Amino acid sequence: MGRHSCCYKQKLRKGLWSPEEDEKLMNHITKHGHGCWSSVPKLAGLQRCGKSCRLRWINYLRPDLKRGAFSQEEEDLIIELHAVLGNRRWSQIAAQLPGRTDNEIKNLWNSCIKKKLRQKGIDPNTHKPLAEADRSGAAPTISTERTSGSSDVNPSSTGALGNLSHLLSETAQSSMLLPVYEKNHSETPNLARPKVPPKELFLDQITSTCRSSTCRSSGQTLYFPFQQPLGYSSESGNGDGASMNSLWFNQNDFNCSTISTVMPPVSPSALSTPMGLNVPPDNPRHGGTGVGSASVDSFYWDGTNPCSSSSTGSRGSNSLGFEPQSTSSILENSVFPWTDIVQEKDTRARLVEELKWPDLLHGTFAETTIAMQNQSQSLYDDVIKAESQFNMEGICASWYQNQQPQQQLQAAPDMYDKDLQRMQLSFENI
DNA sequence: AAGTGATTCAACCGCGGTCAA
DNA sequence: TTTGACCGCGGTTGAATCACT
Numbered sequence: 181m182g183r184h185s186c187c188y189k190q191k192l193r194k195g196l197w198s199p200e201e202d203e204k205l206m207n208h209i210t211k212h213g214h215g216c217w218s219s220v221p222k223l224a225g226l227q228r229c230g231k232s233c234r235l236r237w238i239n240y241l242r243p244d245l246k247r248g249a250f251s252q253e254e255e256d257l258i259i260e261l262h263a264v265l266g267n268r269r270w271s272q273i274a275a276q277l278p279g280r281t282d283n284e285i286k287n288l289w290n291s292c293i294k295k296k297l298r299q300k301g302i303d304p305n306t307h308k309p310l311a312e313a314d315r316s317g318a319a320p321t322i323s324t325e326r327t328s329g330s331s332d333v334n335p336s337s338t339g340a341l342g343n344l345s346h347l348l349s350e351t352a353q354s355s356m357l358l359p360v361y362e363k364n365h366s367e368t369p370n371l372a373r374p375k376v377p378p379k380e381l382f383l384d385q386i387t388s389t390c391r392s393s394t395c396r397s398s399g400q401t402l403y404f405p406f407q408q409p410l411g412y413s414s415e416s417g418n419g420d421g422a423s424m425n426s427l428w429f430n431q432n433d434f435n436c437s438t439i440s441t442v443m444p445p446v447s448p449s450a451l452s453t454p455m456g457l458n459v460p461p462d463n464p465r466h467g468g469t470g471v472g473s474a475s476v477d478s479f480y481w482d483g484t485n486p487c488s489s490s491s492t493g494s495r496g497s498n499s500l501g502f503e504p505q506s507t508s509s510i511l512e513n514s515v516f517p518w519t520d521i522v523q524e525k526d527t528r529a530r531l532v533e534e535l536k537w538p539d540l541l542h543g544t545f546a547e548t549t550i551a552m553q554n555q556s557q558s559l560y561d562d563v564i565k566a567e568s569q570f571n572m573e574g575i576c577a578s579w580y581q582n583q584q585p586q587q588q589l590q591a592a593p594d595m596y597d598k599d600l601q602r603m604q605l606s607f608e609n610i
Numbered sequence: 611a612a613g614t615g616a617t618t619c620a621a622c623c624g625c626g627g628t629c630a631a
Numbered sequence: 632t633t634t635g636a637c638c639g640c641g642g643t644t645g646a647a648t649c650a651c652t
Contacts, residue, residue: 196620196646218637234638235621271640286641287619 193227197236201226205233206241239281246279250288258285259293263307 193201208214208224214237215223217230226233239245250258254277261273270282270289277285294304301310 194622216637230637231623231639232621238639239620268641282640283620290642291618 192221192229192232194232197240201228202236202241205236209237209241239283244279245281250280254280255288255293255296258289259297259307262289262293262304 197205204224204226205220208220212223214220214234217234220226220230220233221228224233228236257276258273261269261276265272267289270286274280274282274285289304297304297307298310302308303310
């Protein structure tokens, strides 16, 4: 554990990357994918450590990166997300901003946003008015303790999500907003995964729905609250626009009805990544069952890093043909499905437009999606109204109840029945 | 034009987590 | 169960750039 072995090696270049190095790295990854990062520098002919190559790729060379200044919409979103997630979730904040890296957002926060907030009289740490923060003695909660598992989230944040944040923090004990389910359980790595969807999944779904611009508006249009474009396989053709080049999974293998049956328990933000779907990964070693696991058993895509899955190789068995390893093959074919992010639209509008599931996926899945959206909206409304009285059982029951009509929309394949049964069983156990 | 302080941001560092042997 | 390689993340650093005098 600890430092990369490569870091001990001598004669490795450090510091800024030269254009030649960039080109080498780009060419290598474009042709071969990165595979194991530690082997990249050797294969690419670079005098760098693999870690440095990875960082360079993720933060600078990745084709889907958005260049240019942050828009006001993006800044607002960062502030709001920071109010909920705190300093420790830059990667998750970045996941909500396509084409932006956690490093970039972190830098922006430390260099600009903090200052702006202070100028506006807002404590950037607590998101409270500075005077109030001083009075209440709410000291900035930035902690240097990395192992505590705590976040910088101030439970009494008075931001747009302050109440919700407070509510959630009391309900699920600190880090309930982690979109990636696995992360939530990283503190107890040796414990078996719960067989029911954790509260986090629902809470996350609620907050994600809240986050979507459509939720805040009239609610006339309801989209599944993914914050990121879905990916698509370029082989599926007609990928000529921003909305198309973002669909990641291979439509040849895409089974809408199956997806729709397994998606509901999955946190939308857990699904959302810069690259596409990121269903909470189920550790294959644990062989999960139940709702959360049911979805994962059927459908898993590690979209955290377009290439990360291929490096481990051990993850990603699924029944839908979403082969994580396929990322490498995509790269090998020099096909980057995450290119050409539309610059001119503001982030939220673009997200909303790109995430119109009915435009992407027709038929019953779209109907189901809308129903899910409605449900998510109602869940969120319920939570907001209840403020401090979070009733998980009620929400789960409500959710399950609303799934019934959707079930009739489906042709009820075997897999669907199994998943449904597992979901039902799991919810009954809550 | 030169000097200096402030700001930005790419890159590094070190840690915790995961996974396989 | 232990160990070590590796990945990914957040905090920090420092070179480059900018703004001002």
